[in-house]
Amino acid sequence: MELEKEMLQLNVNNAIKGAVVTSLKDILAQITKDRLNFIAVNCALAGRSKLKKQELVDALYDRITDVTHVRAAFLTAEMQEWELMSRLFKAPYIQDNTVFADAYLFLMDKGLVFSFLEQDKLYFVMPEEVKASYQKLDLNLFGQERTVTQLVLRYSEAASNLYGIISVQKLIEIINDQNEGSLTEEKFNHVCLSVSDKVLTWNVQHGMLFNDELDEESLHEYEKFLESVKDKPYYIPPKEELLRYAEIDYFEMTPQLEALKNYIMQQLGKVEQMAEAIIDDIQLACSMEEPISVIMEEFERRKIRLNKKQLNEIVPLIIQVNNTTRMWSNRGYTPAELSQERSQSTNADNVLQHTAAASSKIGRNDLCSCGSGKKHKKCCL
CATH class of the missing domain: 1.10.10 (Arc Repressor Mutant, subunit A)
Known part of the structure; x- marks a missing residue:
């Protein structure tokens, strides 16, 4: 719910307040010089700092409607951007309060898409002149x-x-x-x-x-x-x-992760949503080759106290997850796969073994504090 509110507020902040306009010249005339300058920077418009507002509007109009500019931006539009564009190609504008900013910010920064807010409703527009420039392209060649x-x-x-x-x-x-x-x-x-x-x-x-x-x-x-x-x-x-793997949060849901998730739900009594969040973080920590003490911190920071029996049961499960996690240091292989692929001891060393010594090192005093030994990505997530 909080995310939805934040996204709605971002949409509101980006929108032009007032009735929908579909002409690029009329749209540019309505927005502030600061915003015009921002679009000019993203369009690599030379000499923009010396232009008065109307001069900037005229120069931006020429740049935005240039077929080369339109083609370059549309070629690199990502899936969610292209989906929004496809909707806008078919209508003068669309009304939709649920569009995420990721779907339009790049295009908006280039002056190719604009949004309007009228009576708490968000409208999205691709100016008529931009559509006309797109139609000038060899669409078959562009598609290829x-x-x-x-x-x-x-x-x-x-x-x-x-x-x-x-x-x-x-x-x-x-x-x-x-x-x-x-x-x-x-x-x-x-x-x-x-x-x-x-x-x-x-x-x-x-x-x-x-x-x-x-x-x-x-x-x-x-x-x-x-x-x-x-x-x-x-x-x-x-x-x-x-x-x-193009999706940044994608990872394989292995049988080992499933076993760990089931243990967290059945033996620790946690709901599925909590269990999924824990295994997501543990998988990430394993992929970053964090030590077992750091991985165990995922339970500590959620105030999940493990008794000796639970500790002895869950550590082998985590080690199995680690050994079946794809790692950069193995060029995408898991430690288990690579140890089978290569018989050299240097590769087999990546596979963790569950020993009494390994489990005896786990304890509250061994857990790293936030930021110690962790990479930036881990802290951010």
Whole structure:
């Protein structure tokens, strides 16, 4: 409920107050110079700071209705953005109070979509001139280019989440193998450049694509990480499964996670929603290769006290979850899979064993305080 209220307030803040207008010139004339300047920045309009308001309106009108500008933005529109655009192509405007800001903010920043608030109702508009510019495109060719662009972006998102870091050449190889394509590095880099002004969870530098969670790492740490994984194979699932990793919160619901969830519900007496939240956090901690003491903190911070019997029963379940969790350090393999794939002791070392010594280290005094030894992503979530 709180999220819905926050999203509604954000929608209200972004909306133009008053009756719906569908002409771009009329819309631009209604908004403040500060907002015009903001759109001008996102449209890379040169000399904007020296323009008076009407001059800025005229210059922005020319830029926003430029076919090249429309084409570039629409090529990179994400799924929820494209769904909203598809609705707007078919009508002068739509009334919908439930649209999430993610579906329109990028397009609004580019001056391609606007919203209005009238009598507590939200209306969304794609100006007539923008639609006219879109119709000037070769729509068949545009559709083909958009398909390739979206495919590259989905694979890039998925690869960054599954592997943490991967060479561009390897990613292109995977894309071509799974799609019978002929994607080149030049085309891949062109797609990456086209989304340089969007907020992404990954980046490309020096021929490597990496998850932005690695931004805090030094060049030395990158080199260390790459050296540690250089002899490990990539886990490459079928296309449908691989692309599921494009969703940042996706992970496989393994039998080991199910067993842990059932134990939390049946033996600890927690409702399903609580159990799901705990295993979600434990899976994340395992994927980040946190020590067992940090993983056990998920119970401590929820004020769930475990007796000795429960501790002895739940630790093996968590270790099994850890051993079946996909990890960046294993190039997407789980420790259990990699120990079977490779017989060398260096790879087998990733598999945790449940021993008395391991369980004896768990205790209240061993739990890390918030932020100690944790990565930024963990703290944020």
